[in-house]
Amino acid sequence: MPERDSLTSATDTALFGRRFDGIDTGATLGRIGSLEVRLARDPSEIAAAQEVRYRVFYDELGARRDVAHALDQRDADRFDAICDHLLVFDTALPGPEHRRIVGTYRLLRQEKATAAGGFYSNDEFELEKLVARHPGLNFLELGRSCVLPAYRSKRTIEVLWQGIWAYINHYTIGVMTGCASFHGTSPADHAEALSYLAHHCRAEGAWHVRAVAERYHAMDLLPPDAVSPRAAIAAMPPLIKGYLRLGAKIGDGCVIDHDFCTTDVFIVLPVSALSTRYINYYASEAERFAA
Template sequence: MALELLNRDVNPETNQAPAPIPVNGDVFGRIGSLETRLARTPREIDAAQAVRYRVFVEEMQATLPPEAMRRRRDVDAYDAICDHLLVLDNAIEGDVEDQIVGTYRLLRQEVALANGGFYSAAEFDIEPLLARHPDKQFMELGRSCVLPDYRTKRVVELLWQGNWAYALRHGMNALFGCASFPGVLPEEHALALSFLHHTVPAVGEWAVSAQPELYRQMDLMPIEGINTRKALSSLPPLIKGYMRLGAMIGDGAVVDHAFNTTDVLVVLPIAAISNRYINYYGADAGRFSS
């Protein structure tokens, strides 16, 4: 599982936008006492891993390798090659590591290919997708989570602002990553999975499928039997947020028993992001990053 559930919808149309940061700063954005930036030290990455443990294991009942469970950290080999986007609440007293309330893990294509590939490739056959776009640079979004008390519009906006600024800074052309439904029975999400399959499939040059040995059917209901309103309400908020941005969903779901989730692959070409979101977050990466 690469992208975790957030409790509120992604909605950039709020009254208070993230404040632009001077180009000579290393912070992507601020709202009040909250700020988003990349982790600067191994201690901050360790703290982000502790936040992930609290969400994935204590809340979502994931089962990690014994050493990770002993250390109470969600950690794997990809942490060493990824950049770690953080949201911090500077109003929290204590060390900076105590202020981390949300995180994303970011992996650029050039880094992934130099280190054995993308995390999502274990579940989804992304090689044909990459091969069809040799002129494009892809970025994988993963391990997204926010502490329960901070699942608000402001925190989600800051995470997206950080992702957008990072993608523009590094010249990324498309984003992708796993998004998760709770539980390991796809049939329990028949309405939502069928709705995604019928309405926002990744097709043509953006087509991608689950690995054949892991493939689970998403087309569990005929399109004429789907109530759109009920289907939308049954989607995890993070997936609805991706859809608003213009994302597509790959073919087939994958059951991740370790993380107790059913995963789908989200594919989001930068060119598909609607202008109202680009205008909101800013078309120039210089607004957010140095």
């Protein structure tokens, strides 16, 4: 495996100073117990986050490896260079700091996506049409959510959202979007949960967004009266349940991602729709780390 510093160019390295695009990449954005969250501050931390993603997506969940992935043992694509990487560290772990990363989120702001030719989700959902209907709002795409098995707890999710809340306030984000996934490539295996989302959580009106036509799979696999809300919600991945609690809506249609062995749905979460209880909670926590 190559040395970590050789994975990025000198130009890339120069981009990462103490401050990056106006936000302090070394500053703690949230803390719960021994867990701290902040942005990646250099290419070595991004590479370490990619290794954590590989351990979860490829080793644990069975994503399809290509030659580059197999050699580097990292989950990486062209979007990593233009995204900010939110990292959760367990400060109680021994060793160098980049080996204490236990969770990560990838954040792609609209201005960066526009300069790079589009959002990651454009291959699956008609996100650009949604963005075009809201020219006065600043969109943020969240993706590659990843937490190591031993840290899949409410505490880790909360510290991640402390960091996200600080980030969206710093950049005046108006809408959060992104793909969220069910494991496996058969929507029928998740018929009750997908049907519940289609019948009760679909984004409508100005927030409607659809899977691209050539990849569209219907989500309303069961009629409304055949769906048990309790069973449907229990069958959902924690990330999707978390988005729903915050006030998110779901796009029309799901997409099968054969590379990652997932069935993807699209999340639409205007900041104005965030539940008041969560705004009050995360705002009060953010004040502890305000610059």
